[in-house]
Amino acid sequence: MKLTDTEWQVMNVLWERYPATARGISERLPKEINWAYTTIKTLLARLTEKGAVKESKKGNTSLYEPVLTRQQARRVALKSLANQAFDGAFGPLMHFLLEDQKLSKSQRQQLLEIVQNDTKKGKQK
Amino acid sequence: MKLTDTEWQVMNVLWERYPATARGISERLPKEINWAYTTIKTLLARLTEKGAVKESKKGNTSLYEPVLTRQQARRVALKSLANQAFDGAFGPLMHFLLEDQKLSKSQRQQLLEIVQNDTKKGKQK
DNA sequence: GGTATTCTACTACATTTGTAGAAGTTGTCA
DNA sequence: TGACAACTTCTACAAATGTAGTAGAATACC
Known part of the structure; x- marks a missing residue:
């Protein structure tokens, strides 16, 4: 289940705290995003449609919660990127991340x- | 410069060998892809429009070559994924790759x- | 030179995505 | 009980994307 750019925005807030109302999501979106309330409703409807969130009525008001987990969404996104841009494999992607000269020294250091x-942890197992 | 799914397909063949004709690209696309010749022309036109490829005439026929490099495209794609799904940072993305339990043992081992x-190389510098 | 082949340019069109307005419904408070 | 606020559902609509047809120009082959 692939998410669009705007859907990610919504899911990102929803994953942080749920169940949530459309209003609540509206308030917790990054300030740069100035969507009309109905825009959020539309996105939530599409996400519900897709099965990425579940909607439940509490009186007149809808509560939303994720069905798709953040992990699942990330997996799909990464896999899709790997397919498109790295011949389907994570290895080359990893390589690229580690070697891309456009990363600043400190970014690279951090990585x-x-x-x-993680490598240590990996070995322990 | 962000590429769409179909644009990646075209660019992927073009990066492999260029300059190339639309026909040539058509032939070198993965067999599962069965696009009409004009579909490829349309995509090339859009890519030219965007400035991702350059078109030059050789008699009646157009030759295409990439302007956007694969590296640049990858960078943009990765950055955009990081923004959307990993709070803008590569670190968490890297983490995720290394720890995602859905990877097979051997995949993880490879990574x-x-x-x-790469880490060794990184240190040497 | 005429006919088949191959290109190119232009147009088309359904679907998806980004973004929101309008109008109806319900809850609430004076 | 009436008016306002907050919700909801429906509808809208432009731009981007995926996919391709048509018609005319250039080329090539006999």
């Missing part, structure tokens, strides 16, 4: 640290 | 190896 930690 | 090699 390496993360990786070293 | 770790890559990381170990």
Whole structure:
């Protein structure tokens, strides 16, 4: 289940806290985003349609909660990126991340640290 | 410059060998893709429009070559994914790749190896 | 030179995505 | 009980995307 750009915005707030009302989501979206209330409703309707969120009525008001998990969404997005841009494999993607010269020294340093930690963990298992 | 799914398909063949004609691209697209010749022309026109490829005439026939490099395209795609799904940072993305339990043992093993090699290289610099 | 082939340019058209207005419904408070 | 506020559902609509047809121009082959 692939999400569109705007759907990610909505899901990102929803994953942070749910169940949530459309109004609540509206309030918790990043300030740069100035969507009309109905825009959010539309997106929530589409997401419900797709089965990525579940809607339940509490009186007149709808409560929404994610069905698709953040992890699942990330997996799909990464897989799709890998397919498109890295010949389907995560290896080359990983390579690219580690070697892209456009990363600043400190960004690279950070990645390496993360990786070293995760690598240790990986070995332990 | 963000590419759409279909544009990636075209660019992927074009990066492999260029300059190329629309016909040539048509022939080198993965067999599962069965686009009409004009579909490819349309995509090339859009890509030219966007400035991702350059078109030059050789007699009656157009030759195409990439302006956008694969690296640039990858960078944009990764950055956009990071923004959408990982709060803008590559670190969490990297984490996710290394830890996602949905990867098979061997996939994970492979990633770790890559990381170990790259990490060494990274340190040397 | 005439006919088949191959290109190109232009147009088309359904679907998806981004964004929102309008109008009806319900809850609430004076 | 009436008016306002907050919700909801429906509808809208332009731009982007996926996919291709048509017709005319250039080329090539006999």
